[in-house]
Amino acid sequence: MPRRRRAAGRSRRRLAALRYDHWPRRVAPREGRPTKRLDRRHAALHNKPRTRKPSPMTVVTPLPARELMLRGAETMSRVMDQARALADVTRRQAEALRPDFVAPRLPPAPSDPFTLARDAAEYAVDAAQRAVLFWDTMRQAGNTFTEHELAGCPPVLFFEHEMVVDGRTLSRPSNYALVRIKVPEGCPPTDAKLRPFVIIDPRAGHGAGIGGFKSDSQVGVALRRGHPVYFVIFFRDPEPGQTILDITQAEGIFLRKVAEAHPEAPKPVVIGNCQGGWAVMMLGASQPELTGALVLNGAPLSYWAGERGRNPMRYLGGLAGGSWPAALLADLGNGKFDGANLVLNFESLSPGNTWFKKYYNLFANADTEAPRFLEFERWWGGYFLMNRDEIRWIVENLFIGDRFARGEISAGGGATFNMRAVRSPVVVFASAGDNITPPGQALRWIADVYRDEQEIKALGQTIVYLMHDEIGHLGIFVSGAVALKEHSEIAELLTLIDSVAPGLYEMLITREPGSNAWQVELKERTIADIRIRSGEAKNEAFPAVARISALNQSLYDLFVAPVVRQAATEESAELRRQMHPLRLRRTLVSDRNPAMAPVAALAEQVRQHRAPARRDNPFLAWERLWADGIERSIDTWRDWRDAWTEIAFHGVYGMLAAVGVAGGETPEEPPSAAALADAPEVRQALGRIATGGYAEAVVRMMILLAQARGGVRRSRLARSNAVMQNEPPFSEMTASARQALIREQTVIASMAPAEALAALPKLLPKLADRRRAMATVEDVAGPEEELGDAALAMLNQLRSALGLAAGLVPVGYEQAAVPD
Structure with missing residues (x-):
């Protein structure tokens, strides 16, 4: 029996050791120092204080069941939140991608074959001439681009x-x-x-x-x-x-x-x-x-920030893996990031217009559209560079962080x-x-x-x-x-x-x-x-992007960046820049390309013998219908792309955030209303609620009136500004003093409106001052029929507070105006 009892005791001790010394814990205790929370739980379970210190080899202790359950519930809550977000995104995108079947308005068919043949011939000549004019305009845009590049891309200001x-x-x-x-x-x-x-x-x-x-x-x-x-x-x-x-x-x-x-x-x-x-x-x-x-x-x-189902650009950094692609492009550029990459990103947001409709409009209106097109291309086609540190600062601090x-x-x-x-x-x-x-x-x-x-x-x-x-x-x-x-x-x-x-x-x-x-x-x-x-006010997927971005950037800096920087040269970087699609599409249509040599002479001939088609030509209507179809097709592809971008973003980073990749930081709580009232500037202003004179009273009354109305029209603001600039005592103040006065009275009127109203008689003890102040406020306010019920009620409260309502005159106040 004693041997059995000793064996049973050893089993209980081994079980206790397994239960309390070999489960993983978040933070290992320092050597020789027991964990207080563990000691308390041990005492509660065994009804005696825990005296055995953990072994120096002990690095893990258990998580109690309650904490495990709380953590599991918290994780499950995040998972459900992200799942709901993903479902909401999917629903919004599905609704946005629902096809809108609208029958196109087809042009009327020609009445006879001879009219059809005439319209076709007329359109063929017109389209061929417009094509020549189109390519001539593109040639001019290409020449403008090359000249702009050679000049160092000066600013495109219209003004000297x-x-x-x-x-x-x-x-x-x-x-x-x-x-x-x-x-x-x-x-x-x-x-x-x-x-x-x-x-x-x-x-x-x-x-x-x-x-x-x-x-x-x-x-x-x-x-x-x-x-x-x-x-x-x-x-x-x-x-x-x-x-x-x-x-x-x-x-x-x-x-x-x-x-x-x-x-x-x-x-x-x-x-x-x-x-x-x-x-x-x-x-x-x-x-x-x-x-x-x-x-x-x-x-x-x-x-x-942004709206679910829209604004897809904010997701691109996350799907690219963070900031490392920008660093890679800068390293390939020998330490310089090519701004053409940013412009290409902008263009991809509206590909139907920037990749097709803009050029179709030039083709369709080749006689009149060229000056506007060339003017805009002069700015849109100038690409600037950034240092590696600059683009990383922007991406990491703003776009990603x-x-x-x-x-x-x-x-x-x-x-x-x-x-x-x-x-x-x-x-x-x-x-x-x-x-x-x-x-x-x-x-x-x-x-x-x-x-x-x-x-x-x-x-x-x-x-x-x-x-x-x-x-x-x-x-x-x-x-x-x-x-x-x-x-x-x-x-x-x-x-x-x-x-x-x-x-x-x-x-x-x-x-x-x-x-x-x-x-x-x-x-x-x-x-x-x-x-x-x-x-959406909160999306934990974006902090997860920041965490993953920092990790990827560290890996890139450690393993990839040294190799790329050693391989990149200024010559290879310049070649990459010149071969960029946005630059190449302009230089290929400039006079640098021998194939464009005859275009200028052909365009001059076309202008001398221009034969535009009639506006009611049915082939022009078919052309517009075709162009609209192309633009809609490209934009439909964009809509599908944006939908999958958003769904993929929430599917990947939402789930990462749900399991804690975003971190467990608790955002700093904003100051409460009580803390705001205890702020030094607020306490100072409220301490002066009954201090001041004519200037403080007039400004306070105008602010109370504006708050009651819920805003202010520019005409009233102009009248208020005229008072501040031209009438004493305001005209004798500096601009900073007037602004400080308005700020202080705004704090008083917004934080303690009832006390601000009740203190007006103390600011204006003299009847003449009250009348003058009230007349100023009424003049700024304008006709009473334009004030609205709330503002009119406040105006009457101001009059009552000053004893000016219905001819009331308070007894005991000296009737003398403030000196001008």
Whole structure:
């Protein structure tokens, strides 16, 4: 019996050892130090304290059943979430790919064979002549391309300009430069007191100049209003070793130079087009003292955002395996990345147009389309280069990592670029028809950076966004209609932006009834509105892409990059660039190709003997029908490609995220409403709720009235701005003092509206001051019948608070006005 008891004891000890010393655990305890959680569970199971320390050889301990179950449930929840996401994507794509069977409108058949023969002969001559004119235009485009390349790809600005600062001569050289636009004939001279406009174009494969591509452009809009206009250009080849931070420093020097040239003017407006948008925001975040209002046109800042079933471009980096393909292309280019690769990527988003319809339109309208086609090709056909470090910085920090909105991009010296540090007003222009920078990527950063609209107000920030319903990405910059409407109204708003109370607004542009003038209104919006517009709020597949990308990049750097860099030479890199499809398709139709030699003479003969077909020729209708069918076929292929791209992305990275590849990081919780009220700037403002006088009262009342109405029209904003600029005591303040006053009163009116209203009598103890202040506010508000019920109710509350309603006069207050 004793032997059996001893054997049973040894069995129990072995079982305990197996149960507690040989199961895998996440973190092995330090030698000689027991695990506290394990000791507690051991004591609970055996009703005695655990005294045996783990053996030095012990590296694993058990996971308790409860924790295993919790982890399993968490993993299963992620799996189900990703499965639902994949099912939703598949459903959306299936609905989008559902064929739309619409019977084509066939042209009428000729009435007799003789008419058919006549129409056929007429069409044959016309088509042959148009073909000659088409190839002649393509030859001219090819010649323009080769000449542009030989000239070093200068900027394609429509306006004459002069060099101000050449970034290649700075202490940290870069291939950027600042030029000043010369005022053309027909434009008024620049006003030294008007704020300058500084436009930064995207360096995303193409050259600089899209913001001043034609007379009706961003440059033209600013010049016609008398503003000094500067343009940040860049050269084709980067400076050796230049980085993105070098460019940011150079752009800061450019802004200092502009400020020195215009000492009487307010801080310059800085406009960022497309990829120039994040450059502008980096300037505003790192050097806020240099920038005035920031305008972001079609600028992506949140690269993971988008709508399921649309916006396929954000998935390409993941399916390519991350950032390593860009590094490989740069290494094959002997340390330089060819921007033609980015342009080819853009073209593939709309292949029906860029690969066929654009050329068909040139063929169909060969007599009139050539000038417009050649003008656009001059910019579209200029391809620029980047250093290896530059393209890797962009891909890893923005396209793949999406780190800007989270404040994770290094600014050097241990600092980071934090969008919350931006203090200048921000105007965002996006379009629902933009498939390169969809609205989510242009707007989502607002919801990522700020907890809610109250926080935006508390921080004294003003953000205005404008949405177009259908214009494409390039149309934002090159469309004359967009320049004359949206860009013109943005420029007009910028003259009043300092009078806009902090907050989040949508800019609405409508036609005034019975007039050709535009009516502009700023409507208050919420962070919830931004989330609705920006698509899915959370997708763990994208953090999984970032993890896989970092792994693949490390493997590439370790095993592949050394070999490729040793094999690449400048000659082989240049040969690869010249053989790129986008360059080759232009050089092959230029005069460099002997086969194109007779085209110019043939085209001249055609122009002298041009015989266009009649508009009602049925063969022209058949031709258009054929062209539409080709375009639809190509776009159908694109739709299938995009559908499978999205489904594959969610199928691969969604499942990786579900099993924990994305990491278990818990995102930082945004500050609560209570924490926001405890912020120093908010406490300071609320502590001054009953402090001040006439100026504080007028601004507070105007803000309360605007909040009640839910926005402000530009006409009221103009009247408010006139008061701020021309009437005492506001006219005696500096611009910064007026802005600080508006920010403080906005915090008070938004965080404690009832107390702000009740404290008005303390700010205006004299009856004459009250009457004068109320008259000013009523004049800014305009006719009462235009206010709306909520604003009218607030106006009556203001009158009641000041004792001015229904002729009420409070007793005991001195009736003396503030001195003028």
